Amino acid sequence: xxxxxxxxxxxxxxxxxxxxxxxxxxxxxxxxxxxxxxxxxxxxxxxxxxxxxxxxxxxxxxxxxxxxxxxxxxxxxxxxxxxxxxxxxxxxxxxxxxxxxxxxxxxxxxxxxxxxxxxxxxxxxxxxxxxxxxxxxxxxxxxxxxxxxxxxxxxxxxxxxxxxxxxxxxxxxxxxxxxxxxxxxxxxxxxxxxxxxxxxxxxxxxxxxxxxxxxxxxxxxxxxxxxxxxxxxxxxxxxxxxxxxxxxxxxxxxxxxxxxxxxxxxxxxxxxxxxxxxxxxxxxxxxxxxxxxxxxxxxxxxxxxxxxxxxxxxxxxxxxxxxxxxxxxxxxxxxxxx
Amino acid sequence: xxxxxxxxxxxxxxxxxxxxxxxxxxxxxxxxxxxxxxxxxxxxxxxxxxxxxxxxxxxxxxxxxxxxxxxxxxxxxxxxxxxxxxxxxxxxxxxxxxxxxxxxxxxxxxxxxxxxxxxxxxxxxxxxxxxxxxxxxxxxxxxxxxxxxxxxxxxxxxxxxxxxxxxxxxxxxxxxxxxxxxxxxxxxxxxxxxxxxxxxxxxxxxxxxxxxxxxxxxxxxxxxxxxxxxxxxxxxxxxxxxxxxxxxxxxxxxxxxxxxxxxxxxxxxxxxxxxxxxxxxxxxxxxxxxxxxxxxxxxxxxxxxxxxxxxxxxxxxxxxxxxxxxxxxxxxxxxxxx
Numbered sequence: 001x002x003x004x005x006x007x008x009x010x011x012x013x014x015x016x017x018x019x020x021x022x023x024x025x026x027x028x029x030x031x032x033x034x035x036x037x038x039x040x041x042x043x044x045x046x047x048x049x050x051x052x053x054x055x056x057x058x059x060x061x062x063x064x065x066x067x068x069x070x071x072x073x074x075x076x077x078x079x080x081x082x083x084x085x086x087x088x089x090x091x092x093x094x095x096x097x098x099x100x101x102x103x104x105x106x107x108x109x110x111x112x113x114x115x116x117x118x119x120x121x122x123x124x125x126x127x128x129x130x131x132x133x134x135x136x137x138x139x140x141x142x143x144x145x146x147x148x149x150x151x152x153x154x155x156x157x158x159x160x161x162x163x164x165x166x167x168x169x170x171x172x173x174x175x176x177x178x179x180x181x182x183x184x185x186x187x188x189x190x191x192x193x194x195x196x197x198x199x200x201x202x203x204x205x206x207x208x209x210x211x212x213x214x215x216x217x218x219x220x221x222x223x224x225x226x227x228x229x230x231x232x233x234x235x236x237x238x239x240x241x242x243x244x245x246x247x248x249x250x251x252x253x254x255x256x257x258x259x260x261x262x263x264x265x266x267x268x269x270x271x272x273x274x275x276x277x278x279x280x281x282x283x284x285x286x287x288x289x290x291x292x293x294x295x296x297x298x299x300x301x302x303x304x305x306x307x308x309x310x311x312x313x314x315x316x317x318x319x320x321x322x323x324x325x326x327x328x329x330x331x332x333x334x335x336x337x338x
Numbered sequence: 339x340x341x342x343x344x345x346x347x348x349x350x351x352x353x354x355x356x357x358x359x360x361x362x363x364x365x366x367x368x369x370x371x372x373x374x375x376x377x378x379x380x381x382x383x384x385x386x387x388x389x390x391x392x393x394x395x396x397x398x399x400x401x402x403x404x405x406x407x408x409x410x411x412x413x414x415x416x417x418x419x420x421x422x423x424x425x426x427x428x429x430x431x432x433x434x435x436x437x438x439x440x441x442x443x444x445x446x447x448x449x450x451x452x453x454x455x456x457x458x459x460x461x462x463x464x465x466x467x468x469x470x471x472x473x474x475x476x477x478x479x480x481x482x483x484x485x486x487x488x489x490x491x492x493x494x495x496x497x498x499x500x501x502x503x504x505x506x507x508x509x510x511x512x513x514x515x516x517x518x519x520x521x522x523x524x525x526x527x528x529x530x531x532x533x534x535x536x537x538x539x540x541x542x543x544x545x546x547x548x549x550x551x552x553x554x555x556x557x558x559x560x561x562x563x564x565x566x567x568x569x570x571x572x573x574x575x576x577x578x579x580x581x582x583x584x585x586x587x588x589x590x591x592x593x594x595x596x597x598x599x600x601x602x603x604x605x606x607x608x609x610x611x612x613x614x615x616x617x618x619x620x621x622x623x624x625x626x627x628x629x630x631x632x633x634x635x636x637x638x639x640x641x642x643x644x645x646x647x648x649x650x651x652x653x654x655x656x657x658x659x660x661x662x663x664x665x666x667x668x669x670x671x672x673x674x675x676x
Binding site: 026029033038040041050054061063065068069070071073074076077078094125163166222225250289294297298309310320321322 | 364365367371372375376378379388392394395396398399400401402403404405406407408409411412414415416417420432461463501504559560561562563588591592593627628629630631632633634635636644647648649651652653655656658659660661662663674
């Protein structure tokens with residue numbers, strides 16, 4: 001749609017291989033969510049097939065709709081457990097023609113994390129505000145065989161807009177904020193090619209980190225203002241358990257991806273301590289007003305942790321909603337619920 | 339929150355008397371929805387009390403959240419039939435400091451309706467784009483005892499933004515569009531007081547029209563591009579049934595409020611023909627890709643028309659969702675479902 005001057009903002013990391021139906025089922029996010037919101041914010045209606053073959057339709061090319069329950073929003077993010085989405089009405093917005101990407105280098109995790117709320121409170125709303133710890137940069141640099149400016153922690157910041165001057169002014173404000181909070185340098189990528197290189201690096205991090213070791217990835221999310229205690233707390237918990245973590249993610253959303261790596265830990269220690277480490281990380285996340293998945297969903301691998309986020313009554317209510325849609329439990333059985 | 343430079347956009351007509359809990363229960367809209375969306379777009383989480391007294395919590399100060407089903411969005415717009423909302427996390431955005439309001443006068447219903455998609459396609463996204471038919475203006479002028487520029491149909495258009503120059507440039511584009519589509523005049527309200535006068539007029543229309551006669555108000559909504567056939571079709575249906583309609587509403591959202599007035603129709607004709615007239619209007623709405631309520635909800639008075647919008651299977655599914663939340667049916671009994 002960009003060829004038509006239109007814009008569909010959600011851009012999950014799986015953008016090269018995912019389908020729009022999967023995006024709806026998972027309520028996909030991505031870096032641009034900080035300015036533009038997530039998948040649910042762009043879905044105006046759906047057609048879906050229920051477990052018994054019934055076709056249901058809800059919404060359409062409508063900006064307002066309070067006719068019956070909001071079946072569309074109930075289905076978005078339900079991980080394929082309620083119905084199979086077969087048609088979708090998406091909202092498109094005008095494509096902002098100007099874009100500017102920056103990489104801010106910080107001397108410590110803490111200083112970079114502190115810059116996140118400062119940038120967000122500067123009056124400029126970036127279209128991406130990504131946090132990458134130095135270890136992730138180093139691993140990705142080796143993985144890609146490419147030189148990437150190294151530091152203890154980096155913020156990848158993108159601004160967009162429909163006026164070049166506004167975007168440039170915003171970049172100046174963001175630069176000043178970053179420098180005043182201790183950034184060692186802010187590199188500007190003002191050409192499309194340089195921007196592409198930064199995003200290629202960002203998008204390669206997951207694969208690079210995961211190629212090192214057996215791993216488990218967590219998808220913690222907290223109120224943006226609690227991003228600093230989340231990052232520092234995760235590091236403290238990991239250090240206490242003697243496990244390696246590599247962290248990066250969508251800092252502007254308070255959404256931190258924590259990769260817990262086995263590396264050379266003995267199997268018995270990994271098997272014994274992994275769940276305990278994750279539970280402590282999730283308990284911290286929840287104590288900070290957050291929850292256990294921002295954009296990846298629960299599926300199989302996180303379902304045992306669902307009771308950390310919800311009371312038994314809340315889980316029972318969700319199961320009754322599942323039953324209302326799929327009484328025989330044939331749609332994505334075994335997902336979400338422990 | 340505006341004193342803090344922040345902005346909560348939803349502004350239903352009931353803003354002087356409604357509560358935020360009711361806004362959530364109805365997914366309230368209002369004029370600004372055309373640019374800013376409706377209530378559901380600003381709710382990040384809720385606490386609610388279920389029919390059995392269980393307190394449930396979902397979401398929070400989180401921009402991303404795919405942990406379990408989206409209970410928050412299921413509750414928004416459910417008209418108090420699923421749970422009682424007792425706490426809410428709302429998203430606020432920066433308050434746009436500049437605002438400019440215009441009243442465009444047109445020689446016919448059709449020319450004003452045609453200007454709606456034209457304005458929306460001009461690249462400027464107005465913060466309000468209200469349609470008012472001439473009869474509504476005349477009635478409101480008499481009701482308020484105030485002179486209001488008269489024409490066959492008018493568009494009340496508001497632009498806002500964080501740069502005065504941008505707002506003024508947008509106004510020029512909108513003016514040109516309106517004039518090129520046949521507007522007789524476009525009046526600019528550039529002072530806060532003149533803007534207030536225009537909005538006071540707009541907000542008085544409902545009361546003014548309804549003071550004339552026994553009435554029933556409909557809340558039709560269609561894709562914006564079908565606003566012209568909706569307005570003309572409603573007038574044709576009303577003329578065929580010999581009933582008076584006065585129409586106004588949020589044209590930028592395709593949301594037309596149709597007031598059907600009894601006036602001096604004999605009781606037996608009104609009682610015989612009213613439902614038939616409404617059914618024809620709703621059937622037209624649905625054939626244009628729309629639905630029967632954009633922002634007012636179904637409640638008691640529209641529930642008999644719900645089967646026009648949904649299949650029996652869709653209504654049964656919604657009833658099973660109701661049962662999942664409120665198995666004894668004690669919350670707002672008798673609402674929504676026929």
